[in-house]
Amino acid sequence: MDKTLKKIALIGQPNVGKSSLFNRIANKRIAIVSDMAGTTRDIRKHEIEIMDRKALMLDTGGIDETNDAIFSNVKRKAIETAKEADIILFMVDGKNIPDDKDKELFYELQRLGKELALVVNKIDNDKELERLWEFFEFGIGDENLFGISVSHNRGTKNLFEWIYQHLPVNLETVAREEAEALRKEREENFDFDDEEDYSLESDEDFVKEEVTEIDENKINVAIIGRVNVGKSSILNAILGEERSVVSPIAGTTIDPVDESFEFKDKQITFVDTAGLRRRGSIEGIEKYALMRTKEMLEKANMALVVLDASRELTDLDEKIAGLVDEYGLGTIIVLNKWDENMDTFQKMEEEIRRRFRFLSYAPIIAVSAKTGRSIERLKDKIIEIFNNYTQRIPTSQLNRVIEEAVIRHSLPSPNGAYLRIYYATQFSTRPPRIALVMNKPSLLHFTYKRYLINFLREQFNFEGTPIHVIARGKNDKMGDEEYLERDK
Known part of the structure; x- marks a missing residue:
């Protein structure tokens, strides 16, 4: 075992999920996992590798403030281990409100002057994220507080990235990274247009997995709007090439087309929902438009609400836009075909604000996919809105x-x-x-x-x-x- 490796200590009371997190990081079932409090009593060590950086993981026994000699010894060993460690992960149970016992121990660990993270486990869904505010009572900064669910593998990626940032670089992986970058470049330039056997079912499973492990530099943008407002044209104008079929016939694009490109150090993936009707039929167009839009918004964290400047707004425009507010996404209202109207922007803006009061926070950008007007401004605005959407105020x-x-x-x-x-x-x-x-x-x-x-x-x-x-x-x-x- 390499003695030069940085050491990571897992500290916390019994039954908060330390052993499960240890197993998750080690990627093996090493620690004993049980619902019975105090199952783990000894210090368990294992070499781990997070991406390309290695460390020594130390899982301490559950700390319990009792007079029992066993648990008293466990606490002593845990504190000693924390003193030897470079990084400390202090774990608490997110199902319970913070107790004085946790706070006292946390403050003792803080005084050691080590890299310290407060890991709140058992945050099993988005609604339970609201419990995190209670743990700000520990006085820890936003960047060192993590709400996770080990059993559901939620939020662990952010924790792993934080650990990764505090581990030394492994120079032996440079050649491997260069080879991987070359492989990705070749894959991105590969043309999939002729792949008739492409499986939509397996692709949806892949997308769900990617959403779970979200990347801070990846923006998923849903392009939504009613039929024939120019969503495919806008996509092509942004990408600088024709990747979606464009036609004046409503409903030409039937299947959603996902396209990605890099812009200002961000990977932007567009989901083009141009086709909002079923193949060979326009019956039930409104119902299908809303259903298709919901599917896209579930995968997105930003939305471009595309409106046709050459036509009057409709109730369907309002219903589709209303879904963006429902899903709580970063939003830009895109007024397309501006060259076909050229009415005063103020007049159009007033009408949009009147009908879309629920999106009062969304900027309005008038563009022309045909001439390329304001397309570069739209790309810049996507980055700006995403930064606002992901920002955390101290x-x-x-x-x-x-x-x-x-x-x-x-x-x-x-x-x-x-x-x-x-x-x-x-x-x-x-x-x-x-x-x-x-x-x-x-x-x-x-x-x-x-x-x-x-x-x-x-x-x-x-x-x-x-x-x-x-x-x-x-x-x-x-x-x-x-x-x-x-x-x-």
Whole structure:
């Protein structure tokens, strides 16, 4: 075993999932995993490799503050291991609220001056991400807090990337990386147009897997809109070549076409949904358009809502655009065929804002896929909106802004009740989600939330992205479904 390897210590109370995470990182079933608290008592060591960087993983026994001599010895060994380690992963159970025992031990580990991450396990779905705000009480920064689910393999990629950044580079892999880059370049230049046996079913499985392991430099953009508004033409104009069939006949493009290209260090993948009707039939076009749009939005984190500037807006335009708000995506409204209308932009903008009030945060860009007008500006705007969509506001700045907002416009006092915001924290991105920790969260009216959201937009660049503000009680134990229902 290489003694020069950096050491990573897993610390935490019994039954928080340390052994399961150890197995996940080691990619082998080495540690004993059991629902019985205190199953792992000894220090287990294993060489691991995250991508091309190696380390020595140390799984400590579960720490339990009891008078039992066994657990007392386990704690002593765990602290000793943490002192020897270069990186410490302190794991807690996300199903429970933080307890004083966890905080005390965490502060003791903080004083060691090592690279320290707080890993909140058992965050099994997107709704449970809201629990993360409670763990900001530890006083840890956003970049060192990770909400994961080992059993569902959710959120582990971000943790692995954080560990990877703190491990030394392995120079032996340089040649391998160059060979891999050459292989990818050849694959990207390969023409799949003649591949008739291509399996859509297997491709969908692949896409789902890729969504789970999301890349910070990869942007998935859904191009949506009703039939024949010019979605394929816009795709071709952005890519600089004709990859989608373009025709004035409505519904020419029947199957969605995924196309990727690199722009400003980002890999942008477009999902062209030009075909919004079934082959050989236009019956049920509205129902099918909405169904197809939903499928694309599930894979995307950004959307281009394409409208036809040469025609009047329709109810179907509104329904399709409404789905973007429902899925909480970064959004740009693209006004295509501007060269065929040339009406005043202000007049068109007023009409769009009137009908699409739910997308008030989305910028409007008038383009012409035919002439190439504003296409480069649209590409730049995609990068800008994605950065807004994924940004995280430091807790100190956020609280300063919320405090200023409350000073300017006092919290309401419904029925004489005194409302107070203790603090605010952003607990999630994609889209940005902010928790207001309050004394009486159920009494906060939605109009005041709307005021706070507008105030946040004035202070930070959230153009193109929705903001979700959720009121929570300091010791609230309400279920996620009830929170969502209450905060509608």
